[in-house]
Amino acid sequence: MAIHRTGWVDTAIGAETVTLITLTGAATWMLVGQALEPVDAIRAQLAEITFNDLSDRIPQPSGDDEVARLARTANQTLGRLEEAVHVRRQTVSDATHELRTPLAGLRLQLEEARLHPGETELLELLDRLLGDVDRLQQIVTDVLYLAGVEATGAVGREQVDLAEFVRRGLKHRRDPLPTQLFLQEGVTVDAVPDQLGRALGNLLDNAQRHADQTVGVEVRAEGDTALLVVFDDGSGIAEPDRDKIFERFIRLDAARSRDRGGSGLGLAIAAVVVRAHGGTIRVQESPTGGATFEVQLPLGGVS
Template sequence: MIVIPYPRSIRARSAMATSVLALVALSVVGVTSSLAIRYRVQDDAFNRVEQIASQWSAAARAGTLPKVIPASGDIELIQLVDAHGRVIAASRSAWARPALSTMRPPADDRVQRWTDRCRLLVAVRITMAADAPVVLAERHEPALLRGHNLEYALTAAALALLAILAWISWRTVGRTLRPVEAIRARLAAITVSDLSLRMPVPPGDDEVARLVRTANQTLDRLDEAVAQQRRFASTTSHELRNPIAGLRLQLEEALLHPGEVDPHETIRSALSLADRLDAIVSDLLVLARLSAGDPAPSELIDLGQLVTQEAPRTGRVPVRVHAASDVWVCGSHIQLVRVLGNLVNNAIRHAGSAVDVSVAASGGEAVMTVTDDGAGIAPADRERIFERFIRLDDGRRRDAGGSGLGLAISRDIATSHGGTLKAEDSPSGARFVLRLPRLGCPPAEEQVERLSTVL
């Protein structure tokens, strides 16, 4: 058994599929055409013979039929045969021959047609009488119908058309896929160490062009993501290096100068540095979970009640809460408490005399505002402070042990809840505004229970 290997090339597969479909279609059309052509050509030939036979039949009825019947083109065999099969009149080619056929049309059907060994024979009864003579006319079957000439001609035409269709398919698919090879070569050259290369965009707006443009946009995003990861890794390494270096220095001093170093003070300082390292690592884990889209359990939350219960009340300045009730949101209680804590603790560090926390509904949003009366934030730094490990000079002076990740984590939590966190204008001090999608109305007790079960 011969096994034809399946082509690996899309171009070859497309050409093969087109050829197979065209072959099936052409086979059906060829068979149908062959039958239709045979019927049509044969019918035309019979009509011509019947016309001549009917013409001499009319002459015989009128008594004007000559003894030697003139031939009519390719119809050379014409005879007038009586009821006993004797030839009464005939064309020159048919005089020396017996009756062309012993068959006679029935009395109720004057005209009969027969096909016999590539001959077309027509018999026409002169009158309806049982013993009426019959005019016989015969011609050879048309050359197109002899043997399989018609089928050979149609097969040759079908094969030629099939070859043309296969060639057109090969050329068309090849032209369409030509940019794909350039894209493949360029993709092979793109590595993680060099994401600056882009694929050539073919002209037009077909599927390949749109695919290439989408792939280039994806590479742009990937390039930016890798650059951010590299910057983050570099900044993280720098931030972790400082407390590790301080811890190493203190431990080395304790070993090299045991008599000059207070061991209790060294341990307390090392524990402080270890706490800072633990805080940085914990914040990094939170950022990693948020960046990975790790969903936290969601529940229905009254944001005003959450702020009233969870807002930090201790600190160097008082925290005043102004929270409206029935401001419902859907989200993670733990994460929203963390956002509140980060914002309030940050405000306490920078406040002069007090911190104000408010919750209100505004249209389709739940708005939480944390405001202090400190020095405020310059407009140029209002987006920069949400970057990871960014700490302004005033923040470093007030809290040297901070990680610089609190605001970045808070914004990521706000984004994961479908909201925003921004530093906005304030008459004095800094003002942070958290906006979250608000549920349309205060849900009834049973509705809260049902939705909480679903969530």
């Protein structure tokens, strides 16, 4: 009788245990399924987003748990990617438009020379054609350089003493106007010398092109920031145009707005290089009445 009763109790306990495990497993499955529903929705939406259309965003759950933070981070990444693709497409479109003008000029001059060979002065024609070829080459070179900096950023930085860097850079230039220097010694930044030199060169080209008599460069430190300033006494830049001046191939009404003889990308390249180094660039009126381009960069070794 005792043995029979013990077996019945064990059977009952075993049945209850199986039922409890089954119910626990089912409840766990339901809870995990509910928790993973937002993740599955995120996966499904990401699968539908293509490179041709990056405007869609994934559903973002409320709250501040791991899934909500994942959704916010993914949407922020999609936003940055969409902006980068838009800028790249706009650059390609603008570059294509800019290339059409010198190409059309080349074709027109060659066709005229072919129709009227006896009336064509060969050396004069070659000079004009070489001018158009130079412009084409400069546009292509600057577009490729701009794309390279945007793709790689400021890779390969080293410590650069700005005062010595400016002096060394000016030695290789043949500018029509002398450059006044106001250089504080010992101001260093962590930078890619080639990129920073390209930015400084473009700012100096712009100042030389538009100055009347005066071009100047200043280097100084303010707190944790290094300032590299290029100024001139030209016509200046109207305040509403001071942000637009850094856009690619921008055309404004002011005489300064057109980078005459250049590719139209000089100031855009300077701005991209500065941003790649974690800095900012702005333009304002100079003490001499022209324009002042002020580059702010983190001091070297300062986090």
